[in-house]
Amino acid sequence: MLVRPGDAGRGTGTAVDSAAVDSAAGDSDGQGGEAVGSVVAGRRPRLRRAGRWAAGLAKFDITGVFFATLFLCWSLTPSLLPRGWLFQGLIGGISAALGYGTGLLVGWAVRRIYLDRRTWWPLPRRRLHVVRVAVVAVCVAATLGMLVLSSMWQRELAALMGMEGASTGGYIRAGLVTVGVLAAVVTLVRLLRDAALWTGGALARRTGMPRAAAVVVGAFAVAAMALVLVDEVLLRVTEGVTNRIFSANNEATPPGIEQPLQPERSGSAASLIPWDTLGYEGRYFVARGWRQDELQRQTGAPARQPIRLYVGLDSAPTPQDRMRLLRDEMARTRAFDREAVVVVPTTGTGWVNPTAAEAFELMYGGDTAIIASQYSYKPSAVSFLTDRDAAAAAGRRLIDTVHGAYEEAVAGRPEGDRPKLYVYGESLGVTAGEGAFDSLTDIRETVDGVLWVGPPNSSRLWRSIVTRRDPGTDEVEPTYAGGLVARFANDAQDMRADEREAADGESMWLRPRVLYIQHPSDPVVWWSTDLLVHRPAWLSEKPGYDRLAAMRWFPLVTFWQVSADLAMAADVPDGHGHNYGTQVLDGWAAVAAPSDWTDADTERTRVLLRRAREHQGPEK
Secondary structure (H helix, E strand, O other), rough: OOOOOOOOHOOOOOOOOHHHHHHHHHHOOOOOOOOOOOOOOOOOHHHHHHHHHHHHHOOOOHHHHHHHHHHHHOOOOOOOOOOOHHHHHHHHHHHHHHHHHHHHHHHHHHHHHHHHHHOOOOOOOOHHHHHHHHHHHHHHHHHHHHHHHHHHHHHHHHHHOOOOOOOHHHHHHHHHHHHHHHHHHHHHHHHHHHHHHHHHHHHHHHHOHHHHHHHHHHHHHHHHHHHHHHHHHHHHHHHHHHHHHHHHOOOOOOOOOOOOOOOOOOOOOOOOOOOOHHHHHHHHHHHHOOHHHHHHHHHHHOOOOEEEEEOHHHHOOOHHHHHHHHHHHHHHOOOHHOEEEEEOOOOOOOOHHHHHHHHHHHHHHOOOEEEEEOOOOHHHHHHHHHHHHHHHHHHHHHHHHHHHHHHHOOOOOOOHHHHHEEEEEOOOHHHHHHHEEEEHHHHHOOOEEEEOOOOEEEEEEOOOOOOOHOOOOOOOOOHHHHHOOEOOOOOOOOOOOOOEEOOOEEEOOOOOOOEOOOOOOOOOOOOOOEEEEOOHHHHOOOOOOOOOOOOOOOOOHHHHHHHHHHHHOOOOOOOOOHHHHHHHHHHHHHHOOOOOOHHHHHHHHHHHHHHHHHHHOOOO
């Protein structure tokens, strides 16, 4: 319903918002907005003008209210992960503000093009009042109904993931947060609008410029000032504060973590890399994990002391120096005398998934070397927005360094005496790892297998493969070239290497193998700015095992829904969202298992990993 706010007796001019009408009436020169009737001439007392301005803030455009409610109801539909009432209120408020703005534009256009040319417009005051009350009542009722329905969806989605869902009563609080966020956003926009109108009026008075042109110039001036304020002040201050916070955290040592005694670990007394330069995540990585005696006790078989090498940001002044230091560390520990070596491009903070590392060491009885390096101390979300190219460059440096050292170490050795070389990446570590390769062919010529977990939607190689997937296969679990080299898996069953076998019993999945693990509910995998205006293929397909069929795509709104999911991506049980738990073990079994490895070995190792996680506490 598109009706113009304000008094029917004010004429037939147009207005974007009734507050603009009041602003016009309150301006001493009659230039506070487009004329909608006569404006009392003469200067008014400042107090009265301020009162009219404050009253204008409280008014609303009825078309804007209708669209705000529409966008709000869209935001209450389910997304990838269960949301609490606070997150829902935030997303609802942003979505409602976007809807309100959309309603203003639509209402303005319809009035200009259609209504102002009709003799029956504007409506009489009493009829207009009835329409406004009716629309508001319908919008309130629709919002309350959707809040109740949304709480039911949230409980259903939570049940899919083994979580406790939100109560209906508790979820009603989301409506209060929505109103607060909506009011804040609309007030801010109105302040900017009034600033542009005031600037335009002042410019017109001082220069004699036509009013319309002056308002346009004023709008550009206010927009430029706002951008400068955000970019030069807000973002820089925020970046400085976050840098100090994360830098300080990087210098700390995790509770209960002590310098390792084993010479096979970076940071030990025998290491070329000092313990206090490894950073928070580096110290955590080299100090944790299985020891030789623990491996023998757990597996009942002979084991070796696993090698864990790590270079931190503070270990050397430049990236090149850090890579040289890492090469020396590989030579010191004779890393390429082991049966298998894993290169791990890390996430933003330098984190290495403990479960992935421990699973690999159990699989090979400690006859392994795991090599990682830190390129940032910012969380992955911050690094993704600011250092995505840096992540790819760091991944290429690390993999090229290790591969170069590997080629030198194994030169002249017979094929059976060379260690297997693998790459593991998780989250932003996938983006970093992909930076080292130009194509699948490049991967096959460089390493013996790749396991990539929870790839960000912008990952270059992942996106290329998914885009060129076999016709008729889904984006959520695509098939590429019949699964000969690269495969995608949602769960452990999908990772079975023998799913597609030829008549002679040989697996059709060629080695070296590339495996992407991605959950249907992982917002890291599915978040993209394209969600603002395009419906993705994965939302047109049959939903995966942990996504509700009720999830739909809505312009602008779905983007903010999935953006909110990112904040909770890992706060869900194993096997959902961005929490891959012991599924990385199944990934290793598919990509890098020893020749005599069996499904029974996988399940025994899974039990050991779960016991270790219970003893050590939750992963970070």
